[in-house]
Amino acid sequence: QVTLRESGPALVKPTQTLTLTCTFSGFSLTTTGVSVAWIRQPPGKALEWLARIDWDGDKYYSTSLKTRLTISKDTSKNQVVLMLTNTDPSDTAMYYCAQISHYDSSGTFDYWGQGTPVTVSS
Amino acid sequence: EIVLTQSPGTLSLSPGERVTLSCRASRSVTSDLLAWFQQKPGQAPRLLIYGASTRATGLPDRFSGSGSGTDFTLTISRLEPEDFAVYYCQQYATTSYTFGQGTTLEI
Numbered sequence: 001q002v003t004l005r006e007s008g009p010a011l012v013k014p015t016q017t018l019t020l021t022c023t024f025s026g027f028s029l030t031t032t033g034v035s036v037a038w039i040r041q042p043p044g045k046a047l048e049w050l051a052r053i054d055w056d057g058d059k060y061y062s063t064s065l066k067t068r069l070t071i072s073k074d075t076s077k078n079q080v081v082l083m084l085t086n087t088d089p090s091d092t093a094m095y096y097c098a099q100i101s102h103y104d105s106s107g108t109f110d111y112w113g114q115g116t117p118v119t120v121s122s
Numbered sequence: 123e124i125v126l127t128q129s130p131g132t133l134s135l136s137p138g139e140r141v142t143l144s145c146r147a148s149r150s151v152t153s154d155l156l157a158w159f160q161q162k163p164g165q166a167p168r169l170l171i172y173g174a175s176t177r178a179t180g181l182p183d184r185f186s187g188s189g190s191g192t193d194f195t196l197t198i199s200r201l202e203p204e205d206f207a208v209y210y211c212q213q214y215a216t217t218s219y220t221f222g223q224g225t226t227l228e229i
Contacts (some may be wrong), residue, residue, distance in 0.1 A: 037219075047159075047167065047210055049219035060217040063123055096166055106172035108157045108214045114166055 002026035004036075004097050004113035011119050018084040018118060022097030029055055029075050033103035036080040038071065040093040041115075048093075052100070053080055087120045094118075124148055124213050128222035135227060137201050143225045145211035147192040155215040158187055158196045161224075162207045170209075171196060201227070 008020035020038070027034055037052040051071040052060045061069050070083040084091060094117050098109035125148040135141055145156065154174035159167035169178045171187035174194055184199045198205055206229050211222040 046223045047212070047221040049212075049221065052217070052219075063218055106157065106169060106176070106178065107155065108169065108172055108212065108219075109159075109167070110169055110178075112166035112168075 002099055002111040004099060004111060006095060006097050006113045006116035008095070008116050008118065010117060011121065012087050013122050014088055014120055016087055018082075018087050018091065018120075020082045020084075020095055020097075020116065020118075022080040022082070022113060024078050024080070024097075024099065027099060027101075029053075029073055029078070029080070031055055033101055035100040035102065036073070037098050037100060037109065038080075038082045039096045039098060039109070040091075041096070042090075042093040050084075051082060089120050091120045092118060123218050124151065124216060124220050126211050126213060126220055126222035128209075128211060128225045130225060131223070132226045132228060134229070135201055136229065137203055139201050141198050141201060141227065143196040143209055143211075145189075145194045145196070145222050147194070147213060150191045151194075151213045152215040154190050154194075155213060156187075156189070156194050157212045157214065159210045159212060160205075160207050161210065167210065203229075 004024045035054045038050040053071045068085045073080045094115040096115045097113045099111040127146045129144045156174045158171040161167040175187045186197045206227050208224045208226050210224050
């Protein structure tokens, strides 16, 4: 079955770069039509989509955060990495990764990890 | 970017009642690529509806989605205790995905 697990530091200082890893199983990011995305949720607030990487290497970013985000994949390790530069306390949130299957499923976030909490504070 | 506005913000209801949640888009959502998610405290969101009206695998048929263009609704025909949660709509018609701000169903 499909599983995703997020990992990364629980605490980062302002201006530092946050690096998060999504490790998944049950699917391959080399399969046509499969993508992995990152979504975050500040405490008590709504969901916010951040970035997506596709099976063919195409990448998409949130308009408001695109200058600070980098998404990459390591298909041999079944991992997707998200980097967020120049962090600020407003980046404090639960960070989720999710799988998308564009052609043989919903086309949106079918499977989610449990999330990893990140606090940005000095 | 398509802005999604959900209403109402909070609903206080009782088990057994029928409820309709609204999601309005700032411009037309192409091909009705609109989804609904349910989120309970301390849990990741769960996909309920996609393509505006298609139920996710295993979803009880008391949940239904409808709408097109800019106006979408999620209806729960008879609330069960486990349905009290936060509900988000999300559009995936553009590669700049967006979510609504959520509707909380409380007992």
